Amino acid sequence: MPTVVLLDSSLSMTRPVSVEGSEEFQRKNLAVHGMTMLFEHMATNYRLEFTSLVAFSSLWELLVPFSRDYNTLQVVLVTDGALGIGRGSLRHSLQTVKQRVDDKKFPLPFPFPSKLYVMCIANAEELQATDSMDNLEQLINLNGGEGQIYTMEGPLCLKSVQSMFGKLIDQAYSPFHAVLRCGNLTSDVQVFPRPEPVTIDEEVDPIPKTVQTDLEIVGFIEIGDISSPPVLSRHLVLPIAVSKEGDEIGTGATDDTEEETSTNQMAGKSPNFCVLLHGSLKVEGMVALVQLGPDWFGMLYSQADSKKKSNLMMSLFDPGSEPLPWLGRMSQLGPASDAAENPYGEDDSKSPFPIQPKHKRSYAQNVTVWIKASGLQTDVQKILRNAKKLPEKTQTFYKELNRLRKAALAFGFWELLKSVAELLERECTLLPDSAHPDAAFQLSHAAQQLKLASSGDSKYAAFEQNITPMLTDFSGGGGADRI
């Protein structure tokens, strides 16, 4: 989530902080110290975070802009909690929040998902002495409760500002480190942006699910088989080198550049499983299925951008046993080599995916819908069209006839059966002299059967039963009428 840092630069921020026996600090200096710490942390452990800095008092100035638009945001507001007075002050704005007109709406709640963190260069007692704390809390409430207020503990000094920003870092900017595993092949990785907890059904299972730090590959699937699945979120999987002290190196830059460079080079030269995996996924056009937790899966794949740069990416599926209908239950996916017959075929020409559902959807099974008159008319016409081409079209004629018969029986539309029977009888009388003699037999037979069905007599109106062509001398059946 990109971050906007808002720095309060109003006059009250220059209030001195009394610290015994040391040089005098202003609240502004403490704020800058805390922000420096935050930015350093991001530069080291959260390098891909996009950040922007805005200073404000009664006006505001964008100091460092974003280069892009985003649909989610984290906002870090750094202030001393002195709310000002009069028009334009937070106190006044919150009091009049309901009186605003549409085009001058209060900025909160933001029109995008966001978290608002308020960093107070003041301690809680100080803020509670006035109504500052209440007003700030109201801000968070306006943002749908998304966010948190941090205050300083103890005297206002560098140490306590550090500890306050430390808490923010832990809360919002702690890197997600994990071990990527494929059997015995492993790699330490950072997953960026860090995966957030997910709740699927707040009623049945209200506890949010979190991605475990052991990412275990369970097997591989072709890109064509996984077929652009819907995902909750996407994350870069960056291999990291873990040095003996347990400090992470490799993805971050620290101050002592020279040493860093050499360790980085070392890390670059020792083989890493992520690079191998990425290379093969890219070449083969496959994805790796990875287990993120109990009943939760994702996929690893090679993601290329327009500039020919590519990277290992992880997408998270919805938690649950069957996130993708065309793969079936995830727990039922097993090694293809266990199957009695190679499901991919000996020459890779087959695939066990996608899984076919038990029942076809309506658009795949030629259902009958007569809600619009045209639907019914089309079906009747189809029968008549084929009736004119008897006996060549005998099979199609009866197929269409039976489709209509079934629907009419289900809908209790017996009147239609009678009507179509009459139509067929009339067709019979209108047959030209040149017509095949079989045509007349089939038409009158079909008409008779429809009439019988329209009586509702269970002997003739059974849904599963079909009208079969009459066997005549002409249809090569030997002359026996078997119906």
Add this chain to the structure above:
Amino acid sequence: MRIFSVSHKTAFVVDHCPYMAESSRQLIECDMLTKSRSQGVIPLAPVSKSLWTCAIECSMEYCRILYDVYPTKKLVNYIVSDSEVHILNSWKQENQNTQELMTALAAVGPPNPRQDPECCSVLHGLVAAVESLCKITEYQHESRTTLMDTADRVANRGRIICLTNAKSDTHVRMLEDCVLETIQEQNKRAAGSDRLMPIQQCELVLVHIYPQGEETLVSDRQKKELSSVLSSEVHSVRAGRYLAGKLNVLVQQHFDLASTTITNIPMKEEQHANTSANYDVELLHHRDAHIEFIKTQPSFHCMNTSRDSGLKETVTLKWCTPRTNSVELHYCTGAYRISPVDVNSRPSSCLTNFLLNGRSVLLEQPRKSGSKVISHMLSSHGGEIFLHVLNSTRSTLEDPPSISEGCGGRVTDYRITDFGEFMRENRLTPFPESMVDAACRTPVERAKFQLERHTRYWPMIISQTTIFNMQAVVPLANLIVKDTLTDEDVLTCQKTVYNLVDMERKSDPLPISTAGSRGKGPKRDEQYRIMWNELETLVKAHVGTSERHQRVLDCISACRSKPPEEEERKKRGRKREDKEDKTEKNGKDTEEKGWTTDSERLKGVMEREKDEQSECEIIKDSPDSPEPLNKKPRLATEEQQPPEKSKGPVSLLTLWTNRITQANSRKHQEFAGRLSSVNSKAELYQHLKEENGMDVHENGKATR
């Protein structure tokens, strides 16, 4: 999202009383062809559906859309009511399809106009619907079973849609009261049963159907809470297309659906095959497929709520004719099943057939200006069509670092092709639910287990391995990772080993990497030693799997050239002391560190050989007089054969020194120590142990 919302259970109650046999008075002309035909033929009278037929086909359409969009977890119980109750299906998932309902409806048939109207009532059906809502579904049961202590989180809610012809508003109120009373009664009963659950929330949707051209006797009423459990709404609708429109709106409201119209679909004209016209097709799907529009245009959301007024809201997206059939992995944030509004129309079936044949279509937002925005994709998977939502906003992951910039990024000889092969071997496939192996592992657990086996020894780069660069090893390498070996497999492995022995005898070159070393790399015998070590490492990683795996290792141990210690000993005679120390240390290290340090040891060996070269003239592997190789597996005791016999090519220097050593050995008596040695190692000061017994240790420890 909640699985057990009101939409989990829908009970349809359709009135089957004699008055439903009444005509809807909507006339349909069946006899269309006569117009162009010979005069004198009297066209047949138009047909008209009964109220019953209208109710059935509209409710079936409701179910069709529902099952298309939610094939599971949204259940319908279909009840028909006359003088008695006909329950056409159950909550079971297997009963949830329109074919089964159609079959059951055909058996019920249209209402009998001659039935005694006094005995008939839709009330029977409403009572049955309430009873049915109390019945637990398989999903509720499963959830309750898995949740154990927190089973009370599983809610029981439901909806009753009643299609009837009511007499008056008072009649409607009577029906509502009856439902309310039945709920209270049934909830008491359900409290004491395992298979029943009290209803926590019930929505009653009463649809009064009356023939066209008549005035309605029942007034519409918005949703109203009748009690904390029951809410009710009344819709008074004319039969025919009005009823169809109403149920279409209801299914959208009840199941959070939204409509998208695909526009600009090019289609060949039926009459003129060489011309093409553009068509529109309207689809229904979960409304989350429009989430981006709702977010970015707040007004959009408002428009959607006014649907009840009969106003139809739909989002229009433009068809983009697919150019290629290439498989691409799109970043997709959602995929929702669709149902065409007009399933049988020609444009609809053209679109769905195109998709069912495996093509995907990208959809573009119509914009008057600016760049093209592709926001959706239509694609079918296993005969089901999904509307995929593609990410069209800019991502925070744009311009990420390349993998080549990170850890391991500079290494250039990864075994990419081999790992690709590995991935193909470890592809997944679905197994039927019942398939559990002897150890009760699920297929996915077996897949992980297989990956573990296949990666016990898997060097990541080409220069780290010899055996995986050799075609000759492939049969063994493929078999040894298997969970079970057949006798035939073992034989194949043994053949592979013999083949390697043969190669060694013929002194075939090995694909040993010379990366990082100067000169020509290790000598051939050294190469084979490295190869054998690596092969042993591979097979050793699997000996625990079965006795047959062990047999493969036994075969290698028996057939391979001598282990390094013997060679070291052989060289000892002609080497300076300090150098000996160095090599010995090297050798030891190798044994401890295993395969990862093979390349390091290789370098040590190569340096040593360079020293040798400076010391004396080296004659390279000469193929002139190799010992014929004994093909039958040798026993461990045979290791004490003269070293040159167990090896393939031998240098002239070695031949000479061995000969001298042999000649010299005949001139003196062998040391007692060497004679009694085990593996050429003799324990020193054995007599001390014998004389003092355990005292040695105690003295050594100096406890007193």
